[in-house]
Structures are given as C-alpha cells and as structure tokens.
Amino acid sequence: MFRNYLKTAMRNLLRNKLFSFINIAGLAIGLAAFILITLFVRDEFSWDRHWSGADDIYRMEMTYTQPGQVDRKSPNAVDPLKDIFLNTFPEVEAVSRYLEFDVGLRQGDAMYGQRILFADHNFLDFFNVRFVEGSREAVFSDLGGAVISQRTAEKYFGTASALGKSLTLHLPNGDRDFYVAGVVENPKRDSVIQHDFLVPFNRDYFTGMRWFTEDWRFAARTSFVRFAPGTNVDAIRAAMPDLVERHMPKGTDSTETGTSWSVDVDLVKLGDVHLYGNGANGDAGVLYGFLGIAFLILLIAVVNFLNLSMARTAHRAREVAVRKVLGAARGHVIQQFLAESVLLGLVALLIALAMVELALPYYNAFLSTVLELNLMSEPVVALLLLVLGIGVGLSAGSLQALYFAMLKPRDVLYSSTSADNGTGRLRQVLVVTQFAISAGLMIIAFFVNQQTQFARALDLGFNPDNLLVVARTNNDQGDTFKRRLLASPYITAIGRSSDVPTQGSEDRMQVRPITGDDTVTIDGLPSGPDFFRVYQIPLLAGRYLEDMPADITRARGEEGEYRRSSNIIINALAAKRLGFESPQAAIGQLVAANLTRDLRVDTTIVGVVADFHFDSARDVIRPGIYYTDEYRQSDMTVRYDPANKAAALDVLNETWRATYPDSILEYTSMEDMVERQYQTDARLGEMLTMFTLLAVTISAMGLYGLASFTAERRTKEIGIRKVLGARLRDIVGLFLWQFSKPILLANLIAWPVAFFFLDDWLDGFAYRIDLSLLPFVGAACAALAIGWLTVAGRAYVVARTNPINALRHE
Amino acid sequence: MLKLHNLSKVYRTDEVETAALNSVNIEIESGEFVAIMGPSGCGKSTLLNIVGMLDTPSSGDYVFMGENVARYSEAKLSNIRKQNIGFIFQSFNLIDELSVEENIELALLYHNIPASERRARVERVMDKVGIAHRAKHMPSQLSGGQQQRVAVARAVVGDQAMILADEPTGNLDSAHGQEVMEMLQALNEEGTTIVMVTHSPAHADYARRTINLFDGHVVTENLRAAV
Structure with a gap:
C-alpha cells in the first residue's frame, strides 16, 4: 500500500x-x-559540561556592595573562603583555586606574553586533566615544575618533546626558571578554564602586592568547590550571608576591612559560568x-x-x-x-x-x-x-x-x-500569520540596526581616533617612558588615568552642593594632568590641571597619603548638580569631597569640561570629578600623528623595550574599544537582518505559489470578466488587491507587537532613537512591494490569456 | 439485494429546504439490471448516492442484503460498500497519477489482498475488458472509451455483487457507449446486479426494468419484456 x-x-x-x-x-x-x-x-x-563531575562543581563568586557605589561583581573569591568551606560544610569534597596572571616569558632571547594559571596542588586531580607527557603523580611535587598544554608545548618547543625543558617567567618578584614537568591535553574551546600554562601557586612570587593578604576586599583567585553528589546546594547558598557575617573581619578602619561595605558570596554551577557567572561572556x-x-x-x-x-x-x-x-x-x-x-x-x-x-x-x-x-x-x-x-x-x-x-x-x-470551499479563509489566516511574522521581524531588524548606527554616531564628547591605550605603566618608570615617547615628533600627546573611556569608573564620591543641601554622588576619575588634552575634551571654563603641586591630590613618593587640599576639574553636569548656575560660576569655588567615607579633601574647582561618555554609550553620562592621583594611573593614552602611524608604533615599541626590557608591550586602540561596545548590538542587528531576509524569502515563495494557484483556479472567472469588458490592468489590479488585503492586515497585527518589543528593548539605552511611524509604514510598503512583485508576473500572464481559452478551460 | 422503504432525503440550507427524494419505495433483486431515468434534478444522483452508501437518507429504511443500513456510521458503510459495490462514473474518475493497472489495483488495495493475487486479478480483469495492451499507460494517454473500460474493470475487480453506474455513457460517442453497455450487459449475465442512471432511452433498453423519477418521486416502473 x-x-x-x-x-x-x-x-x-x-x-x-x-x-x-x-x-x-x-x-x-x-x-x-x-x-x-x-x-x-x-x-x-x-x-x-565536559568536565567529569561537572554537575557537582561550583565557582565561588563575590559581589561587593557599598552604599552610593556601583556593585562590584567579581568572578573570583577571597583566599580565606577555601578553609571556611572545608571546615563548615561536610559536603565539600575539595576546593581548587588558581590565579590568572599575564606575565612575560623568556625563552633564549625571545620574549612572549603568556597567561599563567598559578594553581593549587590539587588542580590537576580536581579537574581530572588528562596527560599527554609526564604523569599526574610526578608533577607539582616541587615548585619548579610547570604543566603546559599541547599547543603551548608546540608554540615553544615545536615537535620535540617539551618534557624537562626550561622557560623563564618574569614574575612580580623577579625572574624565575621553570621546567616542563608535564604536557596535558589542550583545554576545550568552550571552557572558561584555559589551562595552557599551569604553575604551582607560591605566595612568594607575589609578596608585597597588597592584594595578596587575607583582606576580604581583594578576591584574586578563581575558586572552584566540588560537593558530594546529591548535595543540596541551595541550602548551602542560603547559609552564605551567615557565613560571611561570622568570618569577615570587621575592623575600625573601613578602608581595610568591611564595615561600610558588604559582600555576597554566590555559587555558580560550572556549566552556568559562561552565561550566568560574574563577568559572563554570553547572554x-x-x-x-x-x-x-x-x-x-x-x-x-x-x-x-x-x-x-x-x-x-x-x-x-x-x-x-x-x-x-x-x-x-x-x-x-x-x-x-x-x-x-x-x-x-x-x-x-x-x-x-x-x-x-x-x-x-x-x-x-x-x-x-x-x-x-x-x-x-x-x-x-x-x-x-x-x-x-x-x-x-x-x-x-x-x-x-x-x-x-x-x-x-x-x-x-x-x-x-469546487471542493475548495472552506479552505479559502484558512489560507488567508495562514498568509496573514506569515506576513505578520515577516513584517514584525523587518521592523525589529530595522530599528535594532538603526539604534546601533545611532549609538555609533553618538558624539562621545571626546575624540577616540588615533589613540592607543598602553597598559602597565603604573610604576616608577612611567614618567621616563612618557618623557621618552613625547620626544618623538610622531607622538602628539600623552595622558594618564586609572581607567579610560568605555570602561567606566567605579569610584563614587559624596560632595556637598553649594546650596548646602544633602550630599550628592559624583563619579570620581583619578587621572593625570594631561588626560583632557589627549582626549581633546573641550574646556567650558577655567583651565586644565597642570603638572604642579597644587593640582595633585596624591603624589608619588609621599607614602601614598592624600593631600588635605588640591585643585580639581569637574564636568558640566557636576557643576549643575553642585548648584552652580554656569560653568563659569564654579571656577575658584571650594567644595568638600569625600573620596571615601573617612577621607575628606577640600578641593578647589579650577576648570569645568564638557560632558563626555566615560561608560558605555548605553548608559547616561553622569556628573564627574577629575583629580590627579599619581598612584592610580595604570593606563597611558597615547595620541599619535595619523600621517605617521607606522613610525609612531615603531617609536612606541622601541621606547618600551628601552624602558621595560623585561616585559611585553600591551596596547589597545581606543577606536577598537569604542567599537567593541557596539559589537553585541551590531551582531544582534546583523543576525536579525539575516534571519529576516530568510523569513521574507520563504513567505514570498509561499505567496508566489499561492498566486500561481489562484491564477489557475480563477481562469474561468477572469475569462468571464474579460468577455464582459475588463481590461488588462483591471485584472492585474484585481489580483494585486486580493493579495494586498492579507499583507496589510498582517502589518496591522505586527505593528503593536513590534512596537512593544522595541520600546522595551530601547529602554535599555540611555541614548535611544525614538520609534517613528515611518519605518512601520515602510515595512508595510516593503511587504506589499514584495507581495506585488511576487504576484504581478502571474497576474499579467493570466490577464493576457485569450478569454476563449480561459472559458474552454473548464 | 436491496430494499428502499419510505425513503426520503431532505437538503437543508439556512433558509431553503429541498426534498431531493420523497418517500421512495424501491426493491431491487439480486442479478437485476435496473435503469433509473428522469429529468435533471429529479433525484437520480441522490438516489444513487444513498444506494451506493456515499450518503445517508433523512428518513426511511434502506435494507441492503438483509441489513438495515439507513443509520449506519460512515466507517461501517464504507466497509459494506467496499465489499459489495462497484462504481462507474460519467467522468471516469481515474487517478491521473496512476497507470491503468495501478488504477484498477487501487480497488483491491484496501482489502488486505496479497500483492501477487492482486496482480493476477488485475490481469484477468484487464483481459476481460480488453485493455491489457494498455496496462502501463496513464489515463491521459487513453481515449474516453478506453478510460471507461478501465473504470469498469476497476468496478468489478473486487468481485462486487452490485455495480452503480452514473451515466456511464454520458461522455462517450455512440460507438464507445454501446461498447460499454455491452460490457455491462455481459457482467449482468454473469450475475452482477447493475443499477444505472442514464438519459439515453436506447441504453435504458439494456436494462430489464426502468424506474422513472420525477421531483423525488417514483412515477413509473416499466418492466421490459424478456428478450
């Protein structure tokens, strides 16, 4: 059958x-x-999901909350948590941690940048990492043995066996030699744990770095905990606030221990880290x-x-x-x-x-x-x-x-x-459904792309072109490096700051307005005197900060102490927030700024700059205070002459080698950083466009089929109409109208759905486009045009048929 | 074979009620050849539909081979129909996508008959109606007369006891029409009951009895003298 x-x-x-x-x-x-x-x-x-026992492994994460400040979400956990977990919960089978750190690696005369995981001894057991060369028992027994992945071995040693070969790492406390004690399989692409270079953790490497203490403010190490199968992790999560309360030291000095801020510990399942963990990459x-x-x-x-x-x-x-x-x-x-x-x-x-x-x-x-x-x-x-x-x-x-x-x-x-009676209405409903989806997608894709373009064209308030941001200059040679660079004719300006635009600031200051009202919260940005010049942020009143004692809030070589008073710059929004009628009115005024709760500095406003975007373009511009803190200038922004970019890069490289022979130059272009902000939305827009095209194509194909069918079915009717005097364009018009109705109806259905979706999505942007009617009408016209193009050919052929043939057809 | 007693069929739309058949009483014996005649709209097709169990009466009884099937469900009717009744249509109603032999085989397909036996029976019946040389052809490649012969073959391949023919010669020229009538007559002589709707008095003459319908009533029944 x-x-x-x-x-x-x-x-x-x-x-x-x-x-x-x-x-x-x-x-x-x-x-x-x-x-x-x-x-x-x-x-x-x-x-x-590929790790053995992945379902029982969780990452400890910490979120810091401080009144008036933005929550700080860390993917890491503080060191004491390991012992606290092992001692508190019998369900804990093991805890394993590593510190991820980029260092310079020397092999012979060559220098490379290498990300190192300084791992606990049990790391290889904990994650059951498979060995290619060497054995798990033999490695990590002494501190000099490193374990590297196959691809790392290939990178440094080619096809020869890497076992026993040595490499030099440039660590914070000086160079150390390591030998390769084992080679393991490459980490999987879809993993947050990229164990390409494992070195046994040793605190000695980091002595003197103040975040390597028992201090709960510094969550430095990525920490994983494995529970016994069947553990009720929700119950353990629920015990976290109490655990923090019992163990976190509470000192009197709030800058060192937590009285003015609080911390939440969370456990994120290993498989969820990529999408839901702090600092997640996926959405x-x-x-x-x-x-x-x-x-x-x-x-x-x-x-x-x-x-x-x-x-x-x-x-x-x-x-x-x-x-x-x-x-x-x-x-x-x-x-x-x-x-x-x-x-x-x-x-x-x-x-x-x-x-x-x-x-x-x-x-x-x-x-x-x-x-x-x-x-x-x-x-x-x-x-x-x-x-x-x-x-x-x-x-x-x-x-x-x-x-x-x-x-x-x-x-x-x-x-x-005809047996066809009764299916006509259903078909109309189906066409309407199809075109409603297509039109809705068209409208959404249009506005998503529009918003991305709008965000791209947004005036950032600074000039992001021809800027390079160089990392790791926050040290004694920083000034030398800067001076040497500026000697080159290809480098036009250099500014220093703790963070750079697009990154946002985590500092929030409490400042009392001129009116004497309650204090207001203003973003703080520790910067160097040249910051505004290099970013070309226009001055509205007063002057920029200069390299002179009165303009420096904290100077290098003064034991890290802040001065009691100093000059600062604010932006236009801050001037307004502080109660000044104009930027001009703020100049020379004294305001008391609390850098932290206990640290008050009497500051004099010497300049007001135009507002500029320091956070993502998704966020609204906030009021800001800019002051010189020579200890917090980790980023150096270099403006080069665009006509001599290659020469400028050469100068940068040479100067780096001359100043920092033991480390690797790392820099990013500000244009890339700005562009990266839009990447997610731009990709979303491109994906939407692609799939909208597919949806429209399929719908149009269906419509074409339907038109052919209708043409066939209505041959007789058209013959009669022609005999009665209908002209070619009457017939074509008849056809177009028949197919226009469902498409128009579909648009009416799609409009409100698309509108509410888009309005909601756009609300996530501080600077968003308005939803205008035109693109909605445009989508309808596009759908109609597509429909007409699809149907017109068919209609024309039918309309031209000799009515005699048409009538004989039945 | 079958007996219609006080059988009526009323078609209702929202506003109009049309009586297609009005208290019809007909009895057809096994092995009879009956012609049904009457003007357009007299209820001929409705009668044939009900006799062929493609439709159910509004009231009255329909006794088929001793069973009153008037209130049977569609599934039950379908079962009785496929065992006992073959159909021949004015417009042949062959399936365009199937070849001659496949069209004929279709009548056996829903009867759980093994493939080999199906093939044998199809060949036998094709020989009988003289279409064997066209076995692999598609309906569109055949003349009207040949198509109707295929339809006849399909109606009898399942050894149906009764054939319902709805103007079987209506789409054929006189020569081919006569050919089909002779085929029906031969089948009747072998014992198959035949009920045929026709407009042609000449073709009605092949039947032993003619029932004349008018406005849903049986007006006359003429018994033709045995030849």
Whole structure:
C-alpha cells in the first residue's frame, strides 16, 4: 500500500514541479535556519559540561556592595573562603583555586606574553586533566615544575618533546626558571578554564602586592568547590550571608576591612559560568531571543507548506474521493497524506543538512566561532534531527490529512462546485500569520540596526581616533617612558588615568552642593594632568590641571597619603548638580569631597569640561570629578600623528623595550574599544537582518505559489470578466488587491507587537532613537512591494490569456 | 439485494429546504439490471448516492442484503460498500497519477489482498475488458472509451455483487457507449446486479426494468419484456 502512496506522491510532486519546489525549498530553508540557530544556541549553553563531575562543581563568586557605589561583581573569591568551606560544610569534597596572571616569558632571547594559571596542588586531580607527557603523580611535587598544554608545548618547543625543558617567567618578584614537568591535553574551546600554562601557586612570587593578604576586599583567585553528589546546594547558598557575617573581619578602619561595605558570596554551577557567572561572556536572554526567531522561521516554513497544500486540495480531492469510494477508510487517507508530508519533511531535512554544511564556514566566520555538525559522532543529535524532520512533516501535512479525511466523496464526484470551499479563509489566516511574522521581524531588524548606527554616531564628547591605550605603566618608570615617547615628533600627546573611556569608573564620591543641601554622588576619575588634552575634551571654563603641586591630590613618593587640599576639574553636569548656575560660576569655588567615607579633601574647582561618555554609550553620562592621583594611573593614552602611524608604533615599541626590557608591550586602540561596545548590538542587528531576509524569502515563495494557484483556479472567472469588458490592468489590479488585503492586515497585527518589543528593548539605552511611524509604514510598503512583485508576473500572464481559452478551460 | 422503504432525503440550507427524494419505495433483486431515468434534478444522483452508501437518507429504511443500513456510521458503510459495490462514473474518475493497472489495483488495495493475487486479478480483469495492451499507460494517454473500460474493470475487480453506474455513457460517442453497455450487459449475465442512471432511452433498453423519477418521486416502473 505504501508503494502506491509513494508512487502517487512522487508523481504528484513531479507533475507540479513549481509547487513541489516551493514546498520543499521553503521547508529546507526554514529547517536550515533553525538548525544553524540552534547549533549556536546549543554551543553557548554547553560550555564546561565536559568536565567529569561537572554537575557537582561550583565557582565561588563575590559581589561587593557599598552604599552610593556601583556593585562590584567579581568572578573570583577571597583566599580565606577555601578553609571556611572545608571546615563548615561536610559536603565539600575539595576546593581548587588558581590565579590568572599575564606575565612575560623568556625563552633564549625571545620574549612572549603568556597567561599563567598559578594553581593549587590539587588542580590537576580536581579537574581530572588528562596527560599527554609526564604523569599526574610526578608533577607539582616541587615548585619548579610547570604543566603546559599541547599547543603551548608546540608554540615553544615545536615537535620535540617539551618534557624537562626550561622557560623563564618574569614574575612580580623577579625572574624565575621553570621546567616542563608535564604536557596535558589542550583545554576545550568552550571552557572558561584555559589551562595552557599551569604553575604551582607560591605566595612568594607575589609578596608585597597588597592584594595578596587575607583582606576580604581583594578576591584574586578563581575558586572552584566540588560537593558530594546529591548535595543540596541551595541550602548551602542560603547559609552564605551567615557565613560571611561570622568570618569577615570587621575592623575600625573601613578602608581595610568591611564595615561600610558588604559582600555576597554566590555559587555558580560550572556549566552556568559562561552565561550566568560574574563577568559572563554570553547572554542567555539574547540566546532565548534567537531561539524564538528560530521557531518563528520554522513556523513560517511550515505555514508555507500548510498553505500551499491546502490551496491544492481541489487538485487531489478527486483522487481522495475515488480512494474512499473504493474502500479507503479515514485512517487510510490520514496515513497516506501524513506519510507523504513526512517524506517531504525528510527530503527537506536532507537538503537543509547540505545547506547547513555549506553555510557553516561563513556562519562560523560571522560569529567568530567553530560550530560543527557531525551526525556520525553524535547519534543523539542525528536522532533529534530525524524527529524534527518527521515532526515538521507531520505538522505540515496535518491540515491536509484532516481535510481529506473529512471529505465526502459525493461532494467531489457528483457536485459541480469546487471542493475548495472552506479552505479559502484558512489560507488567508495562514498568509496573514506569515506576513505578520515577516513584517514584525523587518521592523525589529530595522530599528535594532538603526539604534546601533545611532549609538555609533553618538558624539562621545571626546575624540577616540588615533589613540592607543598602553597598559602597565603604573610604576616608577612611567614618567621616563612618557618623557621618552613625547620626544618623538610622531607622538602628539600623552595622558594618564586609572581607567579610560568605555570602561567606566567605579569610584563614587559624596560632595556637598553649594546650596548646602544633602550630599550628592559624583563619579570620581583619578587621572593625570594631561588626560583632557589627549582626549581633546573641550574646556567650558577655567583651565586644565597642570603638572604642579597644587593640582595633585596624591603624589608619588609621599607614602601614598592624600593631600588635605588640591585643585580639581569637574564636568558640566557636576557643576549643575553642585548648584552652580554656569560653568563659569564654579571656577575658584571650594567644595568638600569625600573620596571615601573617612577621607575628606577640600578641593578647589579650577576648570569645568564638557560632558563626555566615560561608560558605555548605553548608559547616561553622569556628573564627574577629575583629580590627579599619581598612584592610580595604570593606563597611558597615547595620541599619535595619523600621517605617521607606522613610525609612531615603531617609536612606541622601541621606547618600551628601552624602558621595560623585561616585559611585553600591551596596547589597545581606543577606536577598537569604542567599537567593541557596539559589537553585541551590531551582531544582534546583523543576525536579525539575516534571519529576516530568510523569513521574507520563504513567505514570498509561499505567496508566489499561492498566486500561481489562484491564477489557475480563477481562469474561468477572469475569462468571464474579460468577455464582459475588463481590461488588462483591471485584472492585474484585481489580483494585486486580493493579495494586498492579507499583507496589510498582517502589518496591522505586527505593528503593536513590534512596537512593544522595541520600546522595551530601547529602554535599555540611555541614548535611544525614538520609534517613528515611518519605518512601520515602510515595512508595510516593503511587504506589499514584495507581495506585488511576487504576484504581478502571474497576474499579467493570466490577464493576457485569450478569454476563449480561459472559458474552454473548464 | 436491496430494499428502499419510505425513503426520503431532505437538503437543508439556512433558509431553503429541498426534498431531493420523497418517500421512495424501491426493491431491487439480486442479478437485476435496473435503469433509473428522469429529468435533471429529479433525484437520480441522490438516489444513487444513498444506494451506493456515499450518503445517508433523512428518513426511511434502506435494507441492503438483509441489513438495515439507513443509520449506519460512515466507517461501517464504507466497509459494506467496499465489499459489495462497484462504481462507474460519467467522468471516469481515474487517478491521473496512476497507470491503468495501478488504477484498477487501487480497488483491491484496501482489502488486505496479497500483492501477487492482486496482480493476477488485475490481469484477468484487464483481459476481460480488453485493455491489457494498455496496462502501463496513464489515463491521459487513453481515449474516453478506453478510460471507461478501465473504470469498469476497476468496478468489478473486487468481485462486487452490485455495480452503480452514473451515466456511464454520458461522455462517450455512440460507438464507445454501446461498447460499454455491452460490457455491462455481459457482467449482468454473469450475475452482477447493475443499477444505472442514464438519459439515453436506447441504453435504458439494456436494462430489464426502468424506474422513472420525477421531483423525488417514483412515477413509473416499466418492466421490459424478456428478450
């Protein structure tokens, strides 16, 4: 019997090549888009699931809260927590920590930058890292042995065995030699733990660095805890506030111990760290959004199929009627049509898999990732895809099967009216659904891209072009380095600061306004005197800070003490917040600023600068105070002459080598940093555009099929109209109008949905575009234009047919 | 074979009620050849639909082979139909996508008959109606007469006891029409009951009895003298 079904199905497919093509291609494109999106989403959700016992491993994280300040979220935990956990909870099997630190590595004469994990002794056991050379028992027994990954071994030693070879690391307390005690497998790409270079942790390497104390303010080490299987981790989480309360030292000096601030300890499952941990790289919300789009596209494709197959019911009604007369029961009919659509679904799936295979290299390049689909090694995925193909086939064929099962043979075999009655309205609903989704996506994609462009074009208040930010100059040679650079004609300006624009400031100061009202919170930015010159931030009143004692709040060589009074600069917003009528009015005024709760400095405003973006462009500009703190100038911003960029870079490199022979120069361009802020949104916009195009394509294909069908079905009507005097353009107009109605209706449905979604999304931006009506109307026009282009050709051909032929057709 | 007693069929739309059949009483014996005649809209097709169990009466009884099937469910009717009744239509109603032999085989497909036996029976019946040389052809490649022969073959391949023919010659020229009538006559002589709706008095003459319908009533029944 199935052979008979198959034969009928195949011959029907071949007889109506256009319909078959549209049906299968639509489904295939929909499935391919669905697979591509879910591949990406699955990859993002599957980080760090590969470790043995991953479900029982949690990362300890800390969040610092201080009144008036922004919460500081750390992916690390303070050192004392290890023992506290081991002593408090019998469920804790082990704790393992590492300190991630970038150092210079010397091999012979060559210098490299290398990220090192200074790990606890049990790290290799804890994560069950597999060895390629050497054995777990032999390593970490003495402090001089390092364990490196295969790719690290290849980097430094080529194909030769790395075991026993030595490397020199430039550590904070001087150079140390290490020998390679073991080589382990490369860390997985989708892991937050990149163990390329492991060195046994030794406190001696870091003596003198004040964050290496028992101080609870400094969470330095990434700390993982493994619980016994079946542990109720929620209960342990609930015990955290009490644990912190009992163990965190409370001194009188709030700058060293926590009285004015509080800390929360959280446990994040290893597999969740990538998406939900502090400093997470992924964004689960966006992923769910993508998943939603994947289902919408699949829905459009299935709707396409439903629509075209329902349009064609008249063609096959006679076959079904005959089959029923000859004894086919309802079950037989349902079976036949479901089998047919499942077959189509599976064919579409095969085509989709080929499409995915072809598209993956480009998709990966676009997402800068390395997704792959390997059905041989992942039978579960293969099975799921099979289920998907069958599921899509079943849902796509369901309406048709049901319709035919209910069909009464006498209606088809004896009556002259078309069996098509009743499916017309349903088809309209389906077209409306399709175009509502397409139009909605069009509108959303448009505004998301618009917002990204708007954010890019936003005046940042400073000039980000031709700037390089050099790290690790916060030391005794910093001044020398700066002086040497400035000697070059290719370097036009240099400014120093604790942070640079796009990074934001964590410092919040309490300052009393001139009116004597309650203190207001103002962002503080420790900077050097040249900061505003290098960033070209315009002065509104007064002067910039200069390199002179009165302008320095904390000077190098004064034992780290702040001065009781100094000159500062504020921005226009701060001037307003402090109650000054104009920037000019603020000049020369004395305000008391609390750098921290107990540290008060009497500051004199000597300059007011224009407002500029220091945080992400998503955030609103806040009032700011800028003062010179020579201890907090970790970033050096260098402005070069754009006409001599290469020469400027050479100077930078040479000067670095001359000043810091033992470390690696690291710099970033400010343009890149600014661009990176928009990357997530820009990528979101690009993804949306891509998938919107797919959705629109599938919808248009469906509409074309539907138009062809209608043209065929209305041949007689058109013949009669022409005999009665209708002109070519009347007929074409008739057609266009018929298809315009559902598209217009679809837009009316899509508009409010898109509006509320976008309004909500845009609310996340301090500087956002307004939703104007025009793009909504534009989307409707675009949908109409696409619809008309799709339908017009068909309509024209039909309208030109000689009415005699048309009437003879019936 | 079958007996219709006080059988009525009323079609209702929102506003109009049309009586297609009005208290019809008909009895057809096994092995009979009955022609049903009457003007357009007299209820011929409705009658044939009910007899063929493609439709159910609004009231009255329909006793088929001793069973009153008037209130049977669609599934039950479908089962009785496929065992006992074959259909021939004016417009042939062959499936365009299936070849001649596949179209004929279709009538056996829903009967749980093994493939080999199906093939044998299809070949036998194709020989009988003289279409064997066209076995692999598609309906569109055949003349009207040939198509109707395929339809006849399909109606009898399952050894149905009764054939319902709805104007079987309506789409054929006179030569081909006569050919089909002779085929039906031969089938009747082998014992198959035949009920045929026709407009052609000449073709009605092949039947042993003619029932004339008018406005849903049986007006006359003419018994033709045995030849």
